[in-house]
Amino acid sequence: MATLSYNTLDSLDPRGKKILLRADLNVPVRDGAISDLTRIERLAPTIRELSDKGGRVIVVSHFDRPKGKVVPELSLAPVSEALAKVLCKKVTFVPDCQGKVAEDAAAAMQDGDVIVLENTRFYAGEEKNDPEMATNLAALADVYVNDAFSAAHRAHASTEGVAHHIPSFAGRLMEIELNALEAALENPERPVGAIVGGAKVSTKLDLLNNLMEKVDMLAVGGAMANTFLAAQGYSVGKSLKEEDMLDTAREIMAKAKARSCDLVLPVDVVIAEDFMAGAPTQIVDVTAIPDGWMALDVGPKTTALLIEKLVGLKTLVWNGPLGVFELPPFDEGTNAVAQAAAKLTDAGKLKTVAGGGDTVSALRHAGALHEMSYVSTAGGAFLEWLEGKILPGVIALGEAGREVAPL
Numbered sequence: 001m002a003t004l005s006y007n008t009l010d011s012l013d014p015r016g017k018k019i020l021l022r023a024d025l026n027v028p029v030r031d032g033a034i035s036d037l038t039r040i041e042r043l044a045p046t047i048r049e050l051s052d053k054g055g056r057v058i059v060v061s062h063f064d065r066p067k068g069k070v071v072p073e074l075s076l077a078p079v080s081e082a083l084a085k086v087l088c089k090k091v092t093f094v095p096d097c098q099g100k101v102a103e104d105a106a107a108a109m110q111d112g113d114v115i116v117l118e119n120t121r122f123y124a125g126e127e128k129n130d131p132e133m134a135t136n137l138a139a140l141a142d143v144y145v146n147d148a149f150s151a152a153h154r155a156h157a158s159t160e161g162v163a164h165h166i167p168s169f170a171g172r173l174m175e176i177e178l179n180a181l182e183a184a185l186e187n188p189e190r191p192v193g194a195i196v197g198g199a200k201v202s203t204k205l206d207l208l209n210n211l212m213e214k215v216d217m218l219a220v221g222g223a224m225a226n227t228f229l230a231a232q233g234y235s236v237g238k239s240l241k242e243e244d245m246l247d248t249a250r251e252i253m254a255k256a257k258a259r260s261c262d263l264v265l266p267v268d269v270v271i272a273e274d275f276m277a278g279a280p281t282q283i284v285d286v287t288a289i290p291d292g293w294m295a296l297d298v299g300p301k302t303t304a305l306l307i308e309k310l311v312g313l314k315t316l317v318w319n320g321p322l323g324v325f326e327l328p329p330f331d332e333g334t335n336a337v338a339q340a341a342a343k344l345t346d347a348g349k350l351k352t353v354a355g356g357g358d359t360v361s362a363l364r365h366a367g368a369l370h371e372m373s374y375v376s377t378a379g380g381a382f383l384e385w386l387e388g389k390i391l392p393g394v395i396a397l398g399e400a401g402r403e404v405a406p407l
């Protein structure tokens with residue numbers, strides 16, 4: 001868990017400066033409405049500080065994965081409205097993040113103003129870390145502040161490239177996340193267990209390889225588990241799985257055996273034919289998922305097994321819900337395990353560090369959020385940090401920041 005030096009807001013006088021603030025406004029959405037405000041609430045103090053001190057705050061963020069195309073449903077306009085409500089302050093939405101529209105909006109700002117630019121991932125250059133896009137973003141501002149720890153594992157134009165052009169600083173949330181995770185997990189009390197679930201199989205499955213070296217128990221749930229079940233030769237019906245990653249899953253299973261890491265996979269699942277509330281469900285062993293059905297939650301035997309495993313741990317890290325918690329009854333596994341973790345934490349028997357946009361939402365849904373020892377806004381970034389990687393967005397603050405003349 002390496003750390004790097006970086007400038008913080010303590011060394012920035014924001015007055016009169018245009019500040020490009022990389023936030024993570026990738027909030028969970030359900031039925032078209034924002035279902036959890038945690039990322040916005042955790043970001044708000046940085047914006048308030050910069051704006052109250054006379055900075056001109058240009059918020060930039062991605063939202064979901066539009067893959068370089070303009071997808072109107074993935075506009076940041078509604079998130080900008082939610083930000084204004086949390087800040088109790090006028091926030092102007094700007095319908096582009098580079099080019100004339102963004103340049104004019106930045107040029108018209110007064111001290112203390114806050115604007116939100118449109119989704120950076122509407123441009124393919126964002127995820128390619130295109131130098132031209134990074135230059136365009138940097139040209140909007142005098143300084144760059146990265147407060148998006150949860151996107152710091154992505155080397156994108158707005159998280160990495162831009163820091164090479166203008167003086168760069170870590171925002172307050174970035175600072176808090178890095179310090180809190182280090183304090184909680186630098187020398188964790190063993191045994192350490194990890195629960196990894198959720199749906200971002202292609203980006204998270206690979207990192208289990210390294211994570212396994214850091215933990216004594218690794219439990220895999222959610223859609224992530226389906227790939228492991230398929231890799232074991234079980235049919236998973238039409239469950240979400242990653243065909244390309246079956247070999248990686250096999251590698252991870254073999255490595256767990258060789259390293260005596262306790263790899264816990266579901267033994268039973270809750271299945272449905274349709275992805276909707278009220279659809280008929282069944283509980284089946286993982287060996288008996290019928291064609292045309294989907295595993296949407298861990299089953300009761302798996303839930304009991306996971307709770308039993310928790311009792312033997314001193315430290316738990318958790319990213320990714322165990323099922324489609326947004327759609328009851330597929331929230332039951334996540335709820336039960338979260339409540340058990342909360343109880344053990346409350347009793348002082350377990351330290352729990354959980355993170356991820358949807359994980360936070362799931363823990364809140366389970367009524368277990370406030371018992372966690374630390375809650376990070378980050379999921380994938382948190383897991384990569386835990387692997388021992390220095391995240392590109394953090395490296396850029398430490399090293400690229402020194403390539404440009406200081407203020």
Ligand SMILES: Nc1ncnc2c1ncn2[C@@H]1O[C@H](COP(=O)(O)OP(=O)(O)O)[C@@H](O)[C@H]1O
Nearest residue numbers: 198199200222223296323324356357358359379
């Ligand atoms: N078995 C499953 N099949 C499909 N989706 C699942 C399954 N289990 C969990 N999910 C979904 O995973 C999503 C969260 O995954 P992810 O984005 O990786 O978590 P986080 O944002 O906390 O890092 C949730 O929207 C949830 O519905």
Ligand SMILES: O=C(OP(=O)(O)O)[C@H](O)COP(=O)(O)O
Nearest residue numbers: 024026150151356357378379380
């Ligand atoms: O929601 C996020 O990460 P998370 O789902 O791991 O918590 C971040 O906004 C990063 O999003 P990405 O995984 O599409 O790059």
